[in-house]
Amino acid sequence: MAGLVAEGVSLTYAGVGRDTVALDRLDLSVAEGEPVAVIGPSGCGKSTLLLLASGMLHPDAGSLRVGGEPVTGPRLATALILQDFGLLPWKTVFHNAALGLEVRHVPRAERLERVMTSLTRVGLAEFVDAYPGELSGGMRQRLAVARALALNADLLLMDEPLSALDALTREDLQDLLLELWRQRRHTCVLVTHSIEEAVFLGRRVLVLSPRPGRVAAVVDNPRMGEPGYRATQEFYERCVELRRLLAEEGALGALVGHETGRVDAGESA
Ligand SMILES: Nc1ncnc2c1ncn2[C@@H]1O[C@H](COP(=O)(O)OP(=O)(O)OP(=O)(O)O)[C@@H](O)[C@H]1O
Ligand SMILES: [Mg+2]
Numbered sequence: 434m435a436g437l438v439a440e441g442v443s444l445t446y447a448g449v450g451r452d453t454v455a456l457d458r459l460d461l462s463v464a465e466g467e468p469v470a471v472i473g474p475s476g477c478g479k480s481t482l483l484l485l486a487s488g489m490l491h492p493d494a495g496s497l498r499v500g501g502e503p504v505t506g507p508r509l510a511t512a513l514i515l516q517d518f519g520l521l522p523w524k525t526v527f528h529n530a531a532l533g534l535e536v537r538h539v540p541r542a543e544r545l546e547r548v549m550t551s552l553t554r555v556g557l558a559e560f561v562d563a564y565p566g567e568l569s570g571g572m573r574q575r576l577a578v579a580r581a582l583a584l585n586a587d588l589l590l591m592d593e594p595l596s597a598l599d600a601l602t603r604e605d606l607q608d609l610l611l612e613l614w615r616q617r618r619h620t621c622v623l624v625t626h627s628i629e630e631a632v633f634l635g636r637r638v639l640v641l642s643p644r645p646g647r648v649a650a651v652v653d654n655p656r657m658g659e660p661g662y663r664a665t666q667e668f669y670e671r672c673v674e675l676r677r678l679l680a681e682e683g684a685l686g687a688l689v690g691h692e693t694g695r696v697d698a699g700e701s702a
Contacts, residue, residue: 435510435587435620436465437486441495443645444481455481457645458495465500468614468621468657470635472628472679478646479624480516483590486622487513499588509537512586514594518577520565526552527561530579537584544583551582555609571602575609582613591623595630604663607633611658628679632671633663640678650678 439461446453455478463469471479484490485497488507497504499511512533520529528535530552534544552558555575565573574594581589594610595603607630614621614634625631631638636657642649654671662668 435500436467437461437463437588437620437622438498439482439486439495440497442482442485442492442497443494444478444485444490444492454645456485456492457647459645459647461639461648463620463622465620466618468623468634468636470623470625470631470638471641472625472631472638472675473641473646473649474643474682475626477641477644479641480592482646483513483592483622483624486588487511487590489513508588510584510586511588511590512581512584514577514581514589514591516592516596518573518594520573520576522565524564525561526557526563526565526568526576529565529576530557530583533580533584547583547585548579551579552576554582554613555579570597570599571606574598574602574606578606578609578613586619588620589622591621593624593626596626603630610634615658628672628675629663632668632675633657638671638675640675640682642682649682652678 439459442456442459443454444456446455459482471482473479481490485492486499486504488504488511499508521532524532527548531544531548534547539547549558552561555578557572557575557579560568560572565576568576574597577594595606598606611634623634632654634657635654638652638654639648640650640652641647652671652675656662656665656667
């Protein structure tokens with residue numbers, strides 16, 4: 434049971450001489466086992482939302498629940514993949530993948546088995562003794578996914594996990610994330626700046642408004658996960674719809690520096 438519900442969530446960062454309202458009375462609900470993508474302009478509070486859902490930050494107002502339980506701090510079965518992967522350069526691939534289990538005091542033998550299973554799953558079994566600095570960007574990303582997998586998480590929170598990758602590696606890892614979700618059916622919240630990635634990996638796509646972020650629109654995407662979906666007319670139409678909604682939010686300009694998911698066939702909407 435790991436659906437995620439946020440009700441009236443607000444968070445303001447106190448700064449020197451200036452406070453920043455990151456989120457203001459945000460509501461959202463992700464069903465158990467549902468993969469949801471979140472897209473919105475830079476600075477609208479997406480990372481803040483994930484930190485709140487993971488229990489690493491606490492809201493000033495409102496509440497968050499996972500599986501019906503209030504989020505009061507980090508939870509054993511919630512995995513968070515951070516924007517910069519959160520890998521420790523001085524630890525080997527094995528120990529980076531084991532980190533979540535180590536801090537949760539999982540016994541050594543079980544740790545070994547779960548970490549090796551996860552690393553094998555993402556194709557890194559041969560690299561257990563390597564250090565992150567010896568890996569390519571795609572491999573580092575797979576390592577971050579392996580760490581989350583080793584936790585057997587029922588809630589997977591991902592903050593732009595694939596944004597640093599070239600297009601082909603990125604599609605490859607999108608396929609991996611989809612396959613893992615198909616097998617495990619965890620609840621999933623993926624923050625992304627890519628329209629196509631959101632439509633590929635989100636059963637629903639939540640569009641956030643500029644800061645302070647609120648859910649401005651929701652795109653239903655019922656065929657997400659079907660084989661060959663990327664090549665269908667339906668996929669293309671969902672991308673166009675999402676692009677239009679982002680434009681309405683004035684968010685396209687604010688996706689500056691990020692891929693905006695412009696679809697080659699031109700502006701049909
Ligand atoms: N630790 C912090 N201290 C002060 N302000 C912060 C802090 N973290 C974030 N902010 C501010 O809160 C707002 C929301 O930040 P957040 O990182 O959640 O945005 P985001 O939607 O994830 O942006 P991006 O798409 O660029 O990653 C921004 O205006 C940011 O400057
Ligand atoms: Mg962010």
